[in-house]
Amino acid sequence: RKSLFMKAFKKISKNLTSIYSELTRELEPPFHRGSAHLALEDNVTPFNAGVKFTVIPPNKRFQEMDQLSGGEKSVAALAFLFSLQGFKSTPFLILDEIDAAFDSVNVLKLVRYVKHKANRNLQFIVISLKELFYVHSDSLIGICRERDSTSASFSLDLQQFTESKEAEQLLVQ
Amino acid sequence: RKSLFMKAFKKISKNLTSIYSELTRELEPPFHRGSAHLALEDNVTPFNAGVKFTVIPPNKRFQEMDQLSGGEKSVAALAFLFSLQGFKSTPFLILDEIDAAFDSVNVLKLVRYVKHKANRNLQFIVISLKELFYVHSDSLIGICRERDSTSASFSLDLQQFTESKEAEQLLVQ
Amino acid sequence: MIISLEIKDFKSYKGIHNISLFKEFSCVIGPNGSGKSNILDAIIFVLGQKASAIRGSRLSELVYFGAADKTNTYVKLNFLHQISGKIYPIMRKIVNTESHYYLDDRLLSYKQFATELAELGINIASKNFFILQGDVESIAMQNPKQIADHIEKVS
Amino acid sequence: MIISLEIKDFKSYKGIHNISLFKEFSCVIGPNGSGKSNILDAIIFVLGQKASAIRGSRLSELVYFGAADKTNTYVKLNFLHQISGKIYPIMRKIVNTESHYYLDDRLLSYKQFATELAELGINIASKNFFILQGDVESIAMQNPKQIADHIEKVS
Ligand SMILES: Nc1ncnc2c1ncn2[C@@H]1O[C@H](COP(=O)(O)OP(=O)(O)OP(=O)(O)O)[C@@H](O)[C@H]1O
Ligand SMILES: Nc1ncnc2c1ncn2[C@@H]1O[C@H](COP(=O)(O)OP(=O)(O)OP(=O)(O)O)[C@@H](O)[C@H]1O
Ligand SMILES: [Mg+2]
Numbered sequence: 001r002k003s004l005f006m007k008a009f010k011k012i013s014k015n016l017t018s019i020y021s022e023l024t025r026e027l028e029p030p031f032h033r034g035s036a037h038l039a040l041e042d043n044v045t046p047f048n049a050g051v052k053f054t055v056i057p058p059n060k061r062f063q064e065m066d067q068l069s070g071g072e073k074s075v076a077a078l079a080f081l082f083s084l085q086g087f088k089s090t091p092f093l094i095l096d097e098i099d100a101a102f103d104s105v106n107v108l109k110l111v112r113y114v115k116h117k118a119n120r121n122l123q124f125i126v127i128s129l130k131e132l133f134y135v136h137s138d139s140l141i142g143i144c145r146e147r148d149s150t151s152a153s154f155s156l157d158l159q160q161f162t163e164s165k166e167a168e169q170l171l172v173q
Numbered sequence: 174r175k176s177l178f179m180k181a182f183k184k185i186s187k188n189l190t191s192i193y194s195e196l197t198r199e200l201e202p203p204f205h206r207g208s209a210h211l212a213l214e215d216n217v218t219p220f221n222a223g224v225k226f227t228v229i230p231p232n233k234r235f236q237e238m239d240q241l242s243g244g245e246k247s248v249a250a251l252a253f254l255f256s257l258q259g260f261k262s263t264p265f266l267i268l269d270e271i272d273a274a275f276d277s278v279n280v281l282k283l284v285r286y287v288k289h290k291a292n293r294n295l296q297f298i299v300i301s302l303k304e305l306f307y308v309h310s311d312s313l314i315g316i317c318r319e320r321d322s323t324s325a326s327f328s329l330d331l332q333q334f335t336e337s338k339e340a341e342q343l344l345v346q
Numbered sequence: 347m348i349i350s351l352e353i354k355d356f357k358s359y360k361g362i363h364n365i366s367l368f369k370e371f372s373c374v375i376g377p378n379g380s381g382k383s384n385i386l387d388a389i390i391f392v393l394g395q396k397a398s399a400i401r402g403s404r405l406s407e408l409v410y411f412g413a414a415d416k417t418n419t420y421v422k423l424n425f426l427h428q429i430s431g432k433i434y435p436i437m438r439k440i441v442n443t444e445s446h447y448y449l450d451d452r453l454l455s456y457k458q459f460a461t462e463l464a465e466l467g468i469n470i471a472s473k474n475f476f477i478l479q480g481d482v483e484s485i486a487m488q489n490p491k492q493i494a495d496h497i498e499k500v501s
Numbered sequence: 502m503i504i505s506l507e508i509k510d511f512k513s514y515k516g517i518h519n520i521s522l523f524k525e526f527s528c529v530i531g532p533n534g535s536g537k538s539n540i541l542d543a544i545i546f547v548l549g550q551k552a553s554a555i556r557g558s559r560l561s562e563l564v565y566f567g568a569a570d571k572t573n574t575y576v577k578l579n580f581l582h583q584i585s586g587k588i589y590p591i592m593r594k595i596v597n598t599e600s601h602y603y604l605d606d607r608l609l610s611y612k613q614f615a616t617e618l619a620e621l622g623i624n625i626a627s628k629n630f631f632i633l634q635g636d637v638e639s640i641a642m643q644n645p646k647q648i649a650d651h652i653e654k655v656s
C-alpha cells in the first residue's frame with residue numbers, strides 16, 4: 001500500500017509543480033511563474049497523515065493556502081486536480097465551470113493551457129459561463145430551456161471562422 | 174431559547190419567501206417568480222433538529238436542493254443569506270463575489286434587486302469580477318497590484334455619467 | 347475522443363437528443379439551469395459511474411420526470427478510438443431499476459464493460475476524466491489529510 | 502453609510518491608503534489577488550471582528566509583511582450616521598499583540614466600543630452586515646441542521 005501511494009505521490013507531485021508553473025506563467029514578459037509543492041507530513045506511513053499543499057503565485061512571497069485570495073486558491077486547486085488526472089492517462093477531460101473564480105487574466109492563462117494540451121489524444125469538453133473563455137474553443141454546444149422547462153441543444157463549429165489576432169498571439173507565447 | 178429561535182425563524186422565513194420571489198422574478202413578461210420555503214423538522218425543540226430549505230425556481234417543478242443546478246442553488250443560498258441580514262437592520266452590507274456562479278440573466282436580476290434596495294439607510298458595497306454587474310453601481314473602487322505586489326486603489330464616480338437606456342428599463346420593471 | 351452523444355429521457359432531456367460536433371476543444375454553454383451539467387452527468391452515467399455520484403441521485407431520479415415510458419431512458423456515447431480509427435457506440439440503459447451496459451451493441455456485465463473500455467483507454471474506475479461543478483472550490487478548502495486521500499484514491 | 506476608509510500597513514496595503522467615494526451602491530473591482538477581499542477584511546476588522554474570523558488569521562498576520570514599524574497598523578472608517586448627519590471616525594489599531602478601539606478619537610474598551618456602535622445602528626455582534634467570499638457556495642452545500650444553526654446564531 002505504501003509503495004503504491006509513494007509511486008502515485010511522486011508522479012502527482014512532479015505533475016503539480018509543472019502544471020502550476022505552466023498555468024500561472026504570466027502572459028507578458030518577463031513571464032514570471034508561480035511554484036507549487038506537495039510535502040508528506042509523515043514519511044513512514046504517508047497515507048495515514050496528510051499531504052501539505054503549498055503554492056507561491058508569481059511574484060508573491062510564501063503564505064499558507066488559507067491566506068491566498070479566492071482566485072489564487074482556485075488556480076492552485078485546479079492545478080492539483082489536473083495533476084491527479086495526469087497520473088493515469090485518459091482520452092478526454094470533461095470540466096464543469098472550473099473558471100468560476102477567475103479574473104480575465106487567469107481565464108486567458110487557462111485558455112493558453114487548454115489550447116496547448118488539447119489534441120486528438122486528449123479532448124477537452126469544458127462547461128463555462130465566460131465568453132472570454134469559450135470563444136477560443138473549436139466548437140460550441142449550446143444548451144437552453146424550452147417553454148416546458150426541458151433542455152434543447154444546438155452545436156456550432158467555430159473552426160469555420162478565422163481566429164482573431166489576439167488569440168493567435170496568446171498561443172505563440 | 175425556543176421563543177428566541179421561533180421569533181427569528183418566523184421573521185427569516187417570511188423574509189426569505191419575499192426575497193427569493195423578488196430575486197428570481199423574470200426580467201420580461203409574464204414576470205414569473207420562484208418560491209422558497211423554510212420548514213422546521215421538529216416543532217417541539219426546533220433548534221435541536223434541522224430547518225429544511227427548499228426552493229422552486231420560476232417555471233420548474235419541485236426538487237430537492239441537491240438536484241438543482243449550480244446557479245439555481247447559488248441564487249437560493251444568496252436569498253437565504255439576505256433573509257438573515259434582514260432580521261436585524263444594518264446601515265450597510267458588504268458582499269464578496271456573491272455572483273460567481275451566476276449567468277448574465279441572474280446577474281441582471283441581482284442588479285435590479287440591489288438598485289431597488291440600496292439607499293442612504295442601506296448602503297451596498299459589492300466586490301465583483303463581472304462588468305455586467307458593476308457598470309450599474311454609483312461608484313467604483315478599483316484595486317490593483319503594484320510592482321512590489323502591494324495593493325493600490327483608485328476611485329471613480331459613475332454618477333457623473335448618464336445611465337444607459339437598458340439600465341433604466343431594467344429598474345422600471 | 348467523444349464524437350457525439352445520444353440522450354433519451356435522461357434528466358432534463360425529454361425524448362431523444364443528438365448532440366454532435368464535439369471536437370478536440372469544445373465548450374458547453376448556456377444559462378443557469380438549462381442542462382449543461384446534465385450533459386456531463388450523461389457522460390459519466392454512460393461511463394459506468396454510480397447514480398449516487400451524480401449529485402447523490404437514485405437511478406429513478408435520472409429519468410426525465412415526464413417520461414411517457416419510464417423504462418426507456420438511455421445514453422449512448424460514440425467514441426472514436428484513435429489507435430484503431432474505429433468508432434465504438436457505448437450505451438447504458440435504465441431498465442426498471444437496473445442498468446444495462448452495451449459496447450458495440452453487445453450487452454455486457456459491468457465487469458466486462460469496464461474491462462473492454464479499459465482496453466480502449468477509458469478507465470472508468472479511476473474517475474480522473476471529469477471535474478464536477480464545485481470540485482475546484484472544495485479542493486481549495488481542504489486540509490492535508492483530505493489532500494492525501496485524493497492521492498490515495500488515484501493510486 | 503461608510504464614507505471612506507483609511508488603511509495603514511494592513512494586509513497587502515503598504516503605508517497609508519485613503520479609499521473614498523463610497524456611495525449608496527459601490528463596487529470594488531480588480532484582478533485576482535489584488536486586494537479586494539482585503540478591503541472587506543479591513544472593514545470587518547475595524548468593526549471588531551476577531552482576527553480568526555478573517556481567513557483564520559492571527560493578529561500578526563494582518564500586519565503588512567514588510568511594515569517598517571510592526572506596531573503601527575490601523576484601519577479607520579468614517580461613518581455617516583444618517584439620523585444625526587454627523588460623521589464618526591471609527592478606528593482600530595494593532596498595538597503590539599492587542600487591539601485598541603477608538604470612536605471619535607476616544608480610546609474605548611471593546612464592550613464600550615460595541616455598545617456605542619450599536620447606538621449608531623451598527624451591530625457588530627450579529628455579523629449580518631457582510632457575506633464573505635465563498636459563503637454563498639458553502640450555504641448551497643449545507644444540510645438542515647446547519648441551516649438551523651445559522652438561524653440560531655442570528656437570534
Ligand atoms: N429527472 C429530471 N427531469 C426533469 N428535469 C430534471 C431532472 N433532473 C434534473 N432536472 C433539471 O435539470 C436542471 C439542472 O440542470 P443543470 O444542472 O444541467 O444546469 P446547468 O446548465 O449546469 O446550470 P448552472 O449553470 O446553473 O450550473 C434543474 O433545473 C433540474 O430541475
Ligand atoms: N500581511 C500581509 N502582507 C502582505 N500581503 C498580504 C498579507 N496578507 C495577505 N496578503 C496578500 O493579499 C493577497 C490577497 O488579497 P485579496 O484576498 O484581497 O485578493 P482579491 O482581490 O480578493 O482576489 P480574488 O479576486 O482572487 O478573490 C494575497 O495575494 C496575499 O499574498
Ligand atoms: Mg451546472
Ligand SMILES: [Mg+2]
Pocket residue numbers: 069070071269537538539634
Ligand atoms: Mg477575494
